[in-house]
Amino acid sequence: MTEPTFQADVIERSLQVPVVVEFWSPRSPESQALAPVLLQLSTEYAGKFLLARIDIDANQQLAQAVGVQTVPLVIAVLRGQVVPLFQGAVSDPEARQYLEQLLTVAVANGITGRTDPVGPVGDAAEAPAEPEVDPRYEAAENAVGAGDLDGAIEAYEALLQETPSDAEAKAGLARVQLVKRTRDVPAEVRTRAADNPEDIEAQQLVADVDLMGGHVEDAFARLIKTIQLTSGDDRNTVRLHLLELFEVVGADDERVVKARRRLMAALF
Structure with missing residues (x-):
């Protein structure tokens, strides 16, 4: 380059x-x-x-x-x-x-x-040989590449029905669902969330938008605060949403590790 x-x-x-x-x-x-x-x-x-x-x-x-x-x-x-x-x-x-x-x-x-997987552009050492694409995820990845989010969701869900513990399929499903949720978020959602701290739909949407923008810790903090303010089914809905965002970021990410500890403290 x-x-x-x-x-x-x-x-x-x-x-x-x-x-x-x-x-x-x-x-x-x-x-x-x-x-x-x-x-x-x-x-x-x-x-x-x-x-x-x-x-x-x-x-x-x-x-x-x-x-x-x-x-x-x-x-x-x-x-x-x-x-x-x-x-x-x-x-x-x-x-x-x-x-x-x-x-x-x-x-x-x-x-x-x-792009054609022909290695990096620029002055780089020769790249390792390209591994074959895992056929289990091919349908979902092709759907994502075509912009068919519903098709990708369906493909990932089918994989998880067969293998519920498939971590890559879980993460892929969470990513695609996040993208779908944030495609048409109304501009006023932040104001709605600020005015109504217990509006779980607004809080979850803002957290989704923050995560998409790279503000991972802000997204986690918002949902943990919402969990502290809610109870019953609402609290469980927000908890499950937060766990889904953990899947998107990755279980080994230090921000997820810290947020899990804060979540446990909020719940108990």
Whole structure:
């Protein structure tokens, strides 16, 4: 990836598929540690996002334009807009959680295309061989790619009827349901939620919108507060909704771990 090709390889491609941009340097040990993680994920996700690697030493003007201060720095580009992801070397599970949230946001914004899984764009080491797509999830993933959220929900629900403990199907179902709920949220829902703290529908919708926007802790805090203010069936409805959002973010995410502790305290 070079400065002259940035417009075509990143900005224009981001209109159809999420582009994950890694700013790195061969002088940075953290960059060397992160590279294989992102390379492996780029092949594992089989074209759901495009990985672009930019050597800041060879592309100094581009790095300055983006405001890169330390590496590695990883951002995403959706419809030409920058979405911050993370800075520094992260583990495979952590990187996977950021990518899952990015893909959820992408679907919500109508970006459901795929790129040919031919490896990263830019000056990268050769990517690992691409694994075969698990056929169990093919119908659901194809439906998501086509923008057919109802079809994706039906496919994930069918998988869970056969294998109720399938964690990937649970997470996929939760993500698609979140996207569907947030497609046509009325603008006045925040005012409604602020004026009516016990309006569980409004609180859940605002939490959904916050999660889609990356404000994960705000979404969790809102629902936990609502649980504290409600009782009976309403409380249980909000609790189940919060557990669904936990599925979207990922059970190992530290924000989920902390929120689970707060949930237990709120319930008991």
